[in-house]
Amino acid sequence: RSLQKNYFSCRRKVGSKSVATKVQTTTKTDECEAKDERKTFDTLQEERREQAERSVLISCPPKISEKKFLKHLSRHGNINNFFFYESFGIYAVVEFSEKDGIASLQEATSITSVSHEATVPFKTRLLSLKANESNSQPPVQCLQQTPIGVNKLVQKLSREDSIDQQSYSLMEEYQLTEENICLRFLVCSLLKDIAAAYFPECIIRPFGSSVNGFGKLGCDLDMFLDLDAISGRNIKQAGDGFSLEYQMKRTSSERAATQSILAVIGECVDQFAPGCAGVQKILNARCPLVRFAHQPSGFQCDLTANNRVAMKSSELLYLYGGLDGRVRPMVFTLRCWARVHGLTSTIPGAWLTNFSLTVMVIFFLQKRSPAILPTLDQLRHLADPRDKSVIEGNDCTFVRDFRRIPDQKNTETLENLLQEFFEFYGNFAFSRMSINIRKGKEQNKPEVSPLHIQNPFEPALNVSKNVNATQLERLVTLCQESAWLLQQGGARGRSPARDTPWGLAALLLPSVSQAIKTKGKKRRAREPASERIKTLLDSLKGSKAAPGGSAGAA
Numbered sequence: 353r354s355l356q357k358n359y360f361s362c363r364r365k366v367g368s369k370s371v372a373t374k375v376q377t378t379t380k381t382d383e384c385e386a387k388d389e390r391k392t393f394d395t396l397q398e399e400r401r402e403q404a405e406r407s408v409l410i411s412c413p414p415k416i417s418e419k420k421f422l423k424h425l426s427r428h429g430n431i432n433n434f435f436f437y438e439s440f441g442i443y444a445v446v447e448f449s450e451k452d453g454i455a456s457l458q459e460a461t462s463i464t465s466v467s468h469e470a471t472v473p474f475k476t477r478l479l480s481l482k483a484n485e486s487n488s489q490p491p492v493q494c495l496q497q498t499p500i501g502v503n504k505l506v507q508k509l510s511r512e513d514s515i516d517q518q519s520y521s522l523m524e525e526y527q528l529t530e531e532n533i534c535l536r537f538l539v540c541s542l543l544k545d546i547a548a549a550y551f552p553e554c555i556i557r558p559f560g561s562s563v564n565g566f567g568k569l570g571c572d573l574d575m576f577l578d579l580d581a582i583s584g585r586n587i588k589q590a591g592d593g594f595s596l597e598y599q600m601k602r603t604s605s606e607r608a609a610t611q612s613i614l615a616v617i618g619e620c621v622d623q624f625a626p627g628c629a630g631v632q633k634i635l636n637a638r639c640p641l642v643r644f645a646h647q648p649s650g651f652q653c654d655l656t657a658n659n660r661v662a663m664k665s666s667e668l669l670y671l672y673g674g675l676d677g678r679v680r681p682m683v684f685t686l687r688c689w690a691r692v693h694g695l696t697s698t699i700p701g702a703w704l705t706n707f708s709l710t711v712m713v714i715f716f717l718q719k720r721s722p723a724i725l726p727t728l729d730q731l732r733h734l735a736d737p738r739d740k741s742v743i744e745g746n747d748c749t750f751v752r753d754f755r756r757i758p759d760q761k762n763t764e765t766l767e768n769l770l771q772e773f774f775e776f777y778g779n780f781a782f783s784r785m786s787i788n789i790r791k792g793k794e795q796n797k798p799e800v801s802p803l804h805i806q807n808p809f810e811p812a813l814n815v816s817k818n819v820n821a822t823q824l825e826r827l828v829t830l831c832q833e834s835a836w837l838l839q840q841g842g843a844r845g846r847s848p849a850r851d852t853p854w855g856l857a858a859l860l861l862p863s864v865s866q867a868i869k870t871k872g873k874k875r876r877a878r879e880p881a882s883e884r885i886k887t888l889l890d891s892l893k894g895s896k897a898a899p900g901g902s903a904g905a906a
């Protein structure tokens with residue numbers, strides 16, 4: 353549970369260094385305790401955005417003296433935090449305590465004098481450090497920005513003592529680190545400087561898994577160009593009957609305006625932004641976007657505009673993730689499980705998306721008795737006037753202050769919840785019913801898509817419209833098989849041979865999915881999978897009371 357607290361606190365500085373207090377490495381225990389201290393989404397985002405505005409990204413030579421580097425930069429202002437990481441070379445993220453530090457640093461930074469190469473003299477906060485010192489320095493300590501591989505993860509989980517511990521351990525390995533989140537905000541802030549050439553008051557905000565609490569190291573960076581500070585401002589009338597208005601070019605629709613803004617910003621990123629490569633303008637998509645790789649950070653970026661609802665759903669997921677300590681490990685575990693078995697993919701297609709899967713987990717947790725998560729309607733009833741939000745005619749209001757949401761009484765273990773999740777969706781009436789987190793109840797399906805998950809804020813839309821019948825069938829089968837496998841492995845516990853995969857580790861083995869399939873095929877010939885699971889579970893439940901009643905894991 354302490355890891356949960358870490359995420360919602362902005363105070364964690366694992367691995368990164370605070371110059372003011374020399375090296376500061378906080379432990380899990382000195383974090384905020386109560387949900388009273390859990391920050392609202394807006395507060396946290398605003399803090400991180402402001403922090404990013406005071407930061408620079410510097411490409412460094414392979415061997416530099418950390419001490420000299422800091423001394424050099426400190427001439428421009430106090431340094432709050434810094435860290436190094438590797439991405440085709442060494443980079444440093446340096447956060448000054450004041451914005452003046454950046455201004456002073458930029459003042460002292462020269463434009464490259466490479467004569468054989470023409471350059472666009474566009475000044476950004478992505479800098480290169482040149483050092484003419486000997487290479488005798490020990491390498492700086494670089495923080496990992498990518499997760500460990502599945503094989504290593506399986507080994508690690510196999511050594512844990514319970515399935516609950518495995519799930520927390522998985523989350524600990526995969527979740528975004530504080531530094532990685534800082535880097536994500538910094539990339540948004542660097543891009544904002546580019547977009548500000550056209551729209552000086554714009555903000556580029558990260559959304560999706562970078563901020564919703566469910567992001568895995570290495571996930572894409574979804575960004576939203578927010579122009580509301582420009583267009584949404586209400587100027588007080590002078591009261592003399594006169595008022596002035598900006599003349600503006602009109603477009604045929606809001607969509608056309610979004611497309612032309614993104615076309616221009618995309619072009620600017622392509623032509624002038626250092627480190628941005630492979631820019632693609634995908635302007636005819638339902639949600640127009642500019643996609644590119646930000647090489648210094650290694651992030652795959654999707655820049656959208658006019659995408660307020662997606663921002664709201666990221667905030668909702670953040671809230672759900674912060675309400676109960678079991679939500680995030682469960683989602684991380686299931687996202688990982690879905691990925692290793694090919695239910696989700698980084699390539700768009702007829703697969704389930706991480707977003708859809710997360711909504712399915714939330715729905716399942718709303719259906720527990722007693723419920724673990726409140727319904728969206730309940731969250732709307734708890735809202736106060738400041739929470740009110742209507743986007744394009746859709747009511748997106750819900751309470752945002754954790755303190756206003758009553759605690760739930762459910763004490764189930766993660767092991768039990770995962771087991772029940774697999775059984776729930778292994779037997780769900782997908783052909784008739786739609787998943788609806790607003791009501792917390794399945795509803796009759798309004799259309800024929802194989803999988804129907806109502807978009808929480810745009811009720812007419814199906815979040816999983818892309819999923820085809822084959823992929824749904826794979827999901828159902830895998831849930832059934834995993835329910836069975838978990839029942840076996842879970843009952844057995846950690847094996848005396850410490851490295852033998854068991855519990856979640858066994859569920860994540862790619863070879864195991866094959867093993868289950870073979871096992872499953874033999875049985876499938878006799879009876880439908882759901883029946884098979886029920887019978888198996890019944891027999892296992894019966895035998896659980898008797899000592900030595902459960903079989904070994906596959």
Ligand code: CTP
Pocket residue numbers: 559560561562564567568571572574661662663665666705706707814815816
């Ligand atoms: N979104 C949505 N409806 C969809 C798909 C996405 O509203 N059908 C919104 C969600 O807010 C989602 C965000 O767009 O969080 C970003 O989408 P995506 O990158 O697909 O999902 P992530 O949650 O960021 O997960 P991943 O780690 O797979 O990128």
Ligand code: MG
Pocket residue numbers: 560561562571572573574
């Ligand atoms: Mg994403």
